[in-house]
Amino acid sequence: MKLELAIKTRKFESEQHKLVLNILYRAWAVKSYVNRKLKHYGISHEQYNVLRILKGSFHNAMRVKDIGSRLIERSSNVPRIIDKLEDKKLVKRFSSPNDNRETLIHLTSAGIKLLEVSTRSIQPSTIQSLTINEKEATILNRLLDKINPNN
C-alpha cells in the first residue's frame, strides 16, 4: 500500500520528508503485525526479541547489558522485560561468578520451545509479505544505513 493511502495524505514537503514518515509507518505496520501474532503465545515483541538474542548467544546465557546492546529499540528496561519472561519461566536469572554486579540470563527449555513455535508462526508470513526480492532488499539496506538522526 502506498503511503499516501495509508495515512490519507497527498502531498509531502519533499521525498526526504516523505521517507521519514514512510519508515515510521512501515515500522509500525511490521511491529503491530508481529505483536498480533505473538499475542497467541502470551509474549510481546520485545520479549520475543530478548528470547531470540539469548538463543543466539554462547550457551544461551548473557549479561543484562549485553542483551540491551543488541536490542533494536535500545531501552533501559531490559531488567523489566526479563522480569516478565522470568514470571513465565521462559528465562532464569543467575548471578555471575566473575562479577557480583552482573546478572546472567539464560533460556529455560520452556523458553526455547516457545521461541521455536512462535518463530515458525511469524517468520514465513512476515518475510514473504514483503514482496521484495533479495536485490531490492540489499539496495534498501544500504540506503537505510545512511539514516542516522541520533545526535
Added chain:
Amino acid sequence: MKLELAIKTRKFESEQHKLVLNILYRAWAVKSYVNRKLKHYGISHEQYNVLRILKGSFHNAMRVKDIGSRLIERSSNVPRIIDKLEDKKLVKRFSSPNDNRETLIHLTSAGIKLLEVSTRSIQPSTIQSLTINEKEATILNRLLDKINPNN
C-alpha cells in the same frame, strides 16, 4: 551507521530479514531523536503529529476520527492525545453542529505558535541528517511501499 554495528549483530538470515530489523531500527532512531528534541517544548512525538495534522486541515478543525486516520501509528488513543493537548491549551474541543457524536478539534493560537517554533527546531536537522538525496529517497519510498505485513 551500519545496522550490524548498531545492534551488534553480524549475520542475518537473509537480506529480507535484515531489512525488517533495519526498518525497525531506523524508525526507533528517528522517533527517539524527535522525541528528545520535542521534550524542550513539552510535547511528545504523537502530540506533535496531531498538531501538524490539524494545521493542514480546513480551518484548522477536524473530527477525532479523521485525525486518527491520518496518524502514522494508528492507535485508538486519539482522544487521550487530545486530552493532553487540551490540558496545555494547544487545542480546543467543540461539539459538531451536524452530528452530536462527533467532536471537532481545532488549534488554538498557542498551538499554532508552538507548532511553528518546534517545527523550526526539528525539521532541518532531521532531514539533513539523512544524507540521502532526492533520487535515493524516491527509490526508498517506492520500495518501502511494497512492505505490507498487515493482514
Added chain:
DNA sequence: TACAAATAGATGTAGGTACATGAAATATAC
C-alpha cells in the same frame, strides 16, 4: 588500605500504547 569514581542492574514515576468496554447519537431494518 581508604576513598572517590565508575559500572551493573534494579526500581520509582510519569507518560504512552493496545485492546476491550461503555454511553450517547445516529442510521437501518422491519
Added chain:
DNA sequence: GTATATTTCATGTACCTACATCTATTTGTA
C-alpha cells in the same frame, strides 16, 4: 415508528517505555 445495529468518542485496564535515581559491587588512585 419502534427496535436493532452502527458509529463516534470516551474511559478502564494492563502493559510498555523513557528517564532519573538508588544500591551494591568493582575499579582506580594515592
